[in-house]
């Protein structure tokens with residue numbers, strides 16, 4: 057099956073990105089032009105344009121896509137990256153993806169001060185609110201308090217015990 061792949065040039069992509077107030081950035085280790093949309097709360101959306109920095113046009117073959125990912129603190133992937141094929145309707149498809157990611161950012165924090173995001177369940181279509189720092193922080197919002205009161209800088213709970221801590225504690229108990 058062949059698709060109607062198109063080539064996109066830098067100016068065209070740049071014009072498209074102005075809709076989202078995106079800034080062009082130059083992260084290390086990529087030959088692509090990358091855009092970043094700041095969402096506040098240390099969250100951002102990064103768009104890997106597939107356009108080469110050197111030639112200013114997208115690569116000729118259609119296989120590689122425009123990649124979109126939400127990051128926490130510029131380095132932690134909040135959810136799986138998503139791909140938009142460079143077919144003639146790429147603008148419409150990419151806009152849909154960006155708008156949906158923008159809606160997933162929440163301007164409140166988990167009890168440990170990380171940003172919260174709306175996540176989708178694996179099978180169900182319903183979404184839930186959880187920590188953006190997953191798997192480091194496994195907090196899930198269970199409507200225990202209003203969202204605005206979940207993070208209280210004066211009253212941060214102790215970190216949940218992880219597997220290793222628990223193991224060490226059990227060994228200490230046994231010895232004692």
Ligand SMILES: [Zn+2]
Nearest residue numbers: 166170187193
């Ligand atoms: Zn957290």
